Amino acid sequence: MNMNNFGGEDDDEDDEDEEDKFPANLGDSHDEAVIGGEEKKGMELAVSLSLFTSRVQEIRVPLQEHHDLLLSTLPAAECALKESFEGEGWL
DSSP states (O other), X not given: OOTTOTXXXXXXXXXXXXXXXXXXXXXXXXXXXXXXXXXXXXXXXXXXXXXXXXXXXXXXXHHHHHHHHHHHHHHHHHHHHHHHHHHHTOO
């Protein structure tokens, strides 16, 4: 209570202003911001990895189909190239 306050009113407003000027937990707020930033980065990484995993699963079947098609057509392509090169006299 302020001794110069003769009206009997509490001086809570001045106390709050002083707390705003000199916060007791100044270091804690910085630490919380750093932790919050690290948590945000962690969440962003988790979302990115999840999206990447989903995308890989989406392309897995078409990729396997193309792989199988390539393996099945390679012998015929090799044979056609040999015939072409032999016909031109390159082999």
